[in-house]
Amino acid sequence: MALRADGNADWWRGAVIYQVYPRSFQDTNGDGLGDLKGITQRLPYIASLGVDAIWLSPFFKSPMADMGYDVSDYCDVDPIFGTLADFDELMAAAHALGIRVIIDQVISHTSDVHPWFVESRSSRTNPKADWYVWADPKTDGTAPNNWLSIFGGPGWEWDGVRRQYYQHNFLTSQPDLNFHSKDVQDALLATVKFWLDRGVDGFRLDTVNYYFCDKLLRDNPPHEPDASDGGLDAPDSNPYGMQNHLYDKTQPENICFLQRFRALLDRYEARATVGEVGDGARSLKTVAAYTSGGDKLHMCYTFDLLGPDFTAAHIRNCVDAFQKVVVDGWVCWAFSNHDVNRHVSRFAKTEEEQPVVAKLAISVLAALRGSICLYQGEELGLPEAELAFEDLRDPYGIRFWPAFKGRDGCRTPMPWEAAKAHAGFTTAEKSWLPVPYEQAALAVDAQDGLEGSVLSHYRQTLALRKSRPVLMDGSMSFIDTNQDLLAFTRTKGSETLLFVFNLTRLPAEFRLPVGMSLGDVVPMPGFEAATAAGSIKLKALDAICVEVRG
Missing domain, CATH: 2.60.40.1180 (Golgi alpha-mannosidase II)
Known part of the structure; x- marks a missing residue:
């Protein structure tokens, strides 16, 4: 708790947040998967970058159908990552180094093996019968409406026991919670309190605008290509982008829940939230609504800078639009994360250009007004990994291959030592995803202390940002x-x-x-x-x- 003794409740404003993808950061037990002890081991490296906080992607108990974004227990660590004691050790070590800890809260949906869903699907009369979005079929047996899943196919799955459909925005094994139920909200906020009491410094809220759907379950209208109310940024191969998502997300009731969430956080000292908003062309209006007034989210990030454009006009348009629309809110800018191709591959036109583009990108990011998120490995200038189909683990990529190769290419293990097997990530015979030669050659030990390296440039740029309050x-x-x-x-x-x-x-x-x-x-x-x-x-x-x- 000593980290918060300065009373700086606004530490998040302008902060640099480093995203760690736990299963790909460092393996310490030789099973080919990263773990919490591995993150703790590498904290001095993270601190050397000059960041203010780490954001941990999900480490909760999960069947791992979607790499932990399908939670089966919000208040425990999955054994592949370690234990609650390992998490406490990580947090204490981070705080000792002056690094705050933000954890990923995935509360729009659970795993289908979560006890809540197991009970909910058992009958139409059990105490949790309305904890998920259930609906009767149409008279011809088809789904209640035309909503789609981002991961392909209808957004509804039939359950033979209840003889009803349940909604899922992602995998069929990720049923959506019914936020119209106060009991659901109370239960989720209790899990948030569990981590607040454990001392976490904040939460990254996954798909924060997906919590509520339309009570009447109305059909989404088609998306007009030139309309200003487009759907989620999705690959062209995905029909999800063909709808204007008016009714399956971004409902007005979400505001009141975010106020409840903020009221809970405000009972604790110096905690913060950053929301992920995927709402197409409406994203900035949604961010404005979710961050205004000082009683909802502290900040949000959108997909605006996560596309292929690295031009002056595009960046200016995004930032200018944000400053005009989001008057009293705050933004968190990012060029990369665990869901998109690494930005040096998106922005650079040649392989030789990649280190130059990597340096230029962080210099732009560090100069913008707002907080910034860095994704592990971008400080090394890692390109997107080219993987064979048989190496894929991402259900999204497997579903849409080969038109869309999924997200595994940005989730490959962190390269620590160029000459070691798996670049020092694991001692296992095989890591959960391969480490390509192109990434191993850019390992930390190959760049550490090397003048002119991308890693050195990141450290110098973040030091400049921190040394100038104006930034x-x-x-x-x-x-x-x-x-x-x-x-x-x-x-x-x-x-x-x-x-x-x-x-x-x-x-x-x-x-x-x-x-x-x-x-x-x-x-x-x-x-x-x-x-x-x-x-x-x-x-x-x-x-x-x-x-x-x-």
Whole structure:
């Protein structure tokens, strides 16, 4: 608890959060799967990056149909990851290093082997009969409506005992909870309190806008390709994106539940929430609703920067739109996570370009107003792994292969030692996913202390961000330019910094706005842009940070 003694309730504002995918971080017992002891072992490395918090993807008891996002016990650790004692040890070690711990709360649905669902499906009259979304079939026996599952097929599964359908937004083994029931809300909040009492610093709320569905179970209308109310970002091979998801998620009742969640958190000191919002073109409006007023979520992140675009226009449009729509809320920006292709593979046009793009991407991210999430391995410049079908473990990728290869390519084990088997991740004969040579060659020991490496650049960039309060919560203003450049200022008090990023493959010259006077250049290792009389000259994929006088 000493970590919270400074009373900094707003520690999350501007924080750098490092996402750990436990089964792929470090294996200590030789079974080919990462575990909590492995995370504890590697905490000094995480601390060396200069991050403020770690976000742990699910480690709860689970049959692992969806790699832990199908929970069967919210208040215990799955044996493959260790024990509650191992978690307590991890948290104590993290706090001793000044790192806060955020855990993934997956409460929109459970596993179908969760005791709640086992009881709910046993009859229509048991005490938990309404704890999940059940509905009668249509007169012809088909599903109650046209809702789809993100993982393919209808969003409904028939149960022969109840002679009803139950809703599932994901796998059929991930039934959706009925948040219209206060008993369900109370039970879930009790599990949240369990972890708060254990000392966790916050929660990442998975699919936070999926908690409620329409009480009337109305059909979703089709998605018009040019409409502004589109569906979830989904691969083209997935028909889920063909609907406008008006009724199966993002319902108004969710606001009241988030207020209940926040009221519970506010009984504890310096805790925080970050919500995952997947809501297509409506995402920013949803984020605004969920983070406004100081009585719901502390911050949210969307899928806006998780696509293939790494251009000045796209980044500016995303940030500008957020600042206009989300007036009093807060955002958490990210280029990568456990659900999308690694961003150096999305952004770089050639393999040779990847380390340069990796450095440029973190420099952009660290300069934006908001908090930021980093995904394990991106600080090494890891590319997306190319895996064979027989190596896949992700049900999403298996379902849509080969049109969509799923999420395993970004979930391969963390490479620690280039020369060791499985890059030092495990001593097992086989790891749960293979470590490709291309990733092993970028291992931590190959980059640690090496001037000019992507890892060194990450450490230097995060140190710069932390050393300048203006980058934590200062205001942000874009500068108009008729070139394909990303230019903006960050201001707090008397300090103003100018950032200019050239994300193109051609040299560029940025002309200073009338009346702007530049001071000292703030070192950004790895870039060569330089100031000249009234202008800044940038090479391809280049950047600069300069103090602004007056």
